[in-house]
Amino acid sequence: xxxxxxxxxxxxxxxxxxxxxxxxxxxxxxxxxxxxxxxxxxxxxxxxxxxxxxxxxxxxxxxxxxxxxxxxxxxxxxxxxxxxxxxxxxxxxxxxxxxxxxxxxxxxxxxxxxxxxxxxxxxxxxxxxxxxxxxxxxxxxxxxxxxxxxxxxxxxxxxxxxxxxxxxxxxxxxxxxxxxxxxxxxxxxxxxxxxxxxxxxxxxxxxxxxxxxxxxxxxxxxxxxxxxxxxxxxxxxxxxxxxxxxxxxxxxxxxx
Amino acid sequence: xxxxxxxxxxxxxxxxxxxxxxxxxxxxxxxxxxxxxxxxxxxxxxxxxxxxxxxxxxxxxxxxxxxxxxxxxxxxxxxxxxxxxxxxxxxxxxxxxxxxxxxxxxxxxxxxxxxxxxxxxxxxxxxxxxxxxxxxxxxxxxxxxxxxxxxxxxxxxxxxxxxxxxxxxxxxxxxxxxxxxxxxxxxxxxxxxxxxxxxxxxxxxxxxxxxxxxxxxxxxxxxxxxxxxxxxxxxxxxxxxxxxxxxxxxxxxxxxxxxxxxxxxxxxxxxxxxxx
Numbered sequence: 001x002x003x004x005x006x007x008x009x010x011x012x013x014x015x016x017x018x019x020x021x022x023x024x025x026x027x028x029x030x031x032x033x034x035x036x037x038x039x040x041x042x043x044x045x046x047x048x049x050x051x052x053x054x055x056x057x058x059x060x061x062x063x064x065x066x067x068x069x070x071x072x073x074x075x076x077x078x079x080x081x082x083x084x085x086x087x088x089x090x091x092x093x094x095x096x097x098x099x100x101x102x103x104x105x106x107x108x109x110x111x112x113x114x115x116x117x118x119x120x121x122x123x124x125x126x127x128x129x130x131x132x133x134x135x136x137x138x139x140x141x142x143x144x145x146x147x148x149x150x151x152x153x154x155x156x157x158x159x160x161x162x163x164x165x166x167x168x169x170x171x172x173x174x175x176x177x178x179x180x181x182x183x184x185x186x187x188x189x190x191x192x193x194x195x196x197x198x199x200x201x202x203x204x205x206x207x208x209x210x211x212x213x214x215x216x217x218x219x220x221x222x223x224x225x226x227x228x229x230x231x232x233x234x235x236x237x238x239x240x241x242x243x244x245x246x247x248x249x250x251x252x253x254x255x256x
Numbered sequence: 257x258x259x260x261x262x263x264x265x266x267x268x269x270x271x272x273x274x275x276x277x278x279x280x281x282x283x284x285x286x287x288x289x290x291x292x293x294x295x296x297x298x299x300x301x302x303x304x305x306x307x308x309x310x311x312x313x314x315x316x317x318x319x320x321x322x323x324x325x326x327x328x329x330x331x332x333x334x335x336x337x338x339x340x341x342x343x344x345x346x347x348x349x350x351x352x353x354x355x356x357x358x359x360x361x362x363x364x365x366x367x368x369x370x371x372x373x374x375x376x377x378x379x380x381x382x383x384x385x386x387x388x389x390x391x392x393x394x395x396x397x398x399x400x401x402x403x404x405x406x407x408x409x410x411x412x413x414x415x416x417x418x419x420x421x422x423x424x425x426x427x428x429x430x431x432x433x434x435x436x437x438x439x440x441x442x443x444x445x446x447x448x449x450x451x452x453x454x455x456x457x458x459x460x461x462x463x464x465x466x467x468x469x470x471x472x473x474x475x476x477x478x479x480x481x482x483x484x485x486x487x488x489x490x491x492x493x494x495x496x497x498x499x500x501x502x503x504x505x506x507x508x509x510x511x512x513x514x515x516x517x518x519x520x521x522x523x524x525x526x527x528x529x530x531x532x
Contacts, residue, residue, distance in 0.1 A: 151331055152361035156426065157351040157378030166374070170365045250364040251408025 035218045043218035044225070052209060057226060060195065060205040063119070067126035068187045074127070075134025075183065076176075082135070083142035093139060096132045104129035104190040108197050119203070122194035129190025130183045137179015141172040174246050181239040188231055206230075275343030276304035277430065277464045278328055282337035285323050296489035297323045300337070303483055303492065307429075308461030312479035313468045314518065320490030321468040322358075325434050328466060329355045341430075351379050354423035356436035360415035362407035368418050369394060369403035375425040393421040397451060413444025420448065424455060431456075433467035437474070449477055450503065457502050472522070476514040477504050484521050494521050 019037055026036040035043075047053035078096070082089040107125050115121035145168050153167035195207020206227050213219040247253035285298040298320035305311045313321040326332035327339045330349040339346045341353075349355075362371050372390035381389060394403050397417040407415060416436055423431060433452070437445040456465050456478075469475050475482045482496040496518055500510040 148357060148359055148361045149363060151349070152355070152357065152363075154331065154349040155329055155351070155353065155355040156375050156422070158374075159348070162378075167363065170363070173365070246365075249406060251406060252364075 044222035071130035075131035079135040079138025100132035125194040126191045130187035133183035141175030145171040277307040278305040284336045299489040310465045312475035314475045315485030351426035353430040354428035356433040
């Protein structure tokens with residue numbers, strides 16, 4: 001309990017500070033531009049009670065989960081293949097790097113041409129945004145497996161697939177998880193961009209909600225806040241926890 | 257062809273003795289440096305190690321002794337010449353030849369006892385037996401209290417002790433050591449040297465140990481026979497046999513004499529290298 005208070009205290013203080021600054025700014029600026037925190041809160045409460053926000057968040061999370069899982073599968077399979085074959089790696093890795101540094105937004109018009117204003121277009125952009133990070137992290141994490149551990153495994157009798165399963169995969173795990181962390185960030189951003197721009201008539205999602213609330217500033221801010229909170233929760237609760245656990249176990253994490 | 261194989265059979269039974277446990281014949285190892293030149297790491301080295309013998313390869317760093325050890329372990333292959341195990345070309349690496357590397361190569365995601373169990377698993381020990389067997393190996397190196405610790409929580413000396421326990425758990429015929437105690441403080445090193453000596457003595461001629469070191473005192477303490485190597489490219493310079501009884505101590509007069517003898521050989525080599 002005390003540790004929790006010690007860890008959560010400072011960030012909560014930061015949020016409180018932000019709310020104070022916001023309230024002060026809102027007091028001096030037209031509510032049409034910067035509504036007060038209480039107005040935003042009532043917009044949020046309204047959105048929750050009439051079901052728009054929960055429904056949009058659920059749809060968005062479902063899309064995110066689907067796209068992210070597909071990105072992991074594609075990205076890992078491609079990365080593993082490229083890690084094994086040097087020629088393939090040298091010919092294909094640069095393309096994956098190019099894909100990763102290309103802003104995912106650039107794919108949106110093409111996605112619309114290919115898939116129309118549809119769910120598939122949004123998912124396509126999200127996957128294209130996320131899987132390159134998974135692939136590059138997979139390649140890098142295999143490359144960083146200490147040769148000493150591979151040699152130790154082989155002299156202890158692990159060869160072939162056993163060596164992969166018992167030495168190389170566990171040794172590559174921290175780098176791989178760090179790559180997934182980065183990839184989910186890309187997926188989240190690409191999904192929001194996709195939902196915002198590719199809005200089918202009956203589509204629901206947090207990005208769509210943003211698109212439809214353009215003349216309702218309190219609702220806009222409430223939706224942005226929901227997007228922020230989801231991002232923070234996934235980052236800290238899922239990836240932060242897994243990453244910390246792996247690193248602590250291996251002595252890679254220095255406790256402050 | 258038939259003649260040749262017959263010839264080697266005759267050779268083996270020649271002195272009524274089986275093939276040496278390990279042998280290296282006209283071994284040459286070259287490698288390409290980063291600048292693209294061919295560098296000779298080991299230059300025409302020939303020696304034999306008999307079963308139950310404790311051999312030390314002694315030489316300055318960069319003399320190719322680690323390369324020879326890696327070839328014996330099956331982790332590397334000769335450029336030319338032969339490296340044999342029981343008279344046959346050395347296959348890939350395997351738990352019959354355990355290796356103590358310079359750095360303690362414990363798997364950081366496994367606890368200390370799980371690291372030992374890893375070795376037991378690959379020599380076919382049934383799962384339900386592994387924990388007790390692993391614990392008894394850890395007891396030998398006084399690490400029972402640290403069995404469930406992660407490797408990073410141990411001191412450098414404890415890590416090498418854990419590695420020794422893991423290596424011995426394979427019940428190897430051959431134990432290869434690549435300066436495994438080089439980075440340890442004097443006290444931890446002495447403890448491990450005594451441990452290695454004890455294990456070797458207790459194997460009563462079953463186990464063959466080959467250790468690589470640049471530490472003359474270590475070689476004199478541990479080995480039956482020391483092969484002194486030149487600086488790069490590595491060649492054999494001199495063979496020193498040590499008949500001192502065991503367990504040996506660094507203060508033993510005989511050990512001390514061997515140390516100074518080897519020092520003389522090495523100093524001669526250094527001054528020769530300086531004049532040419």
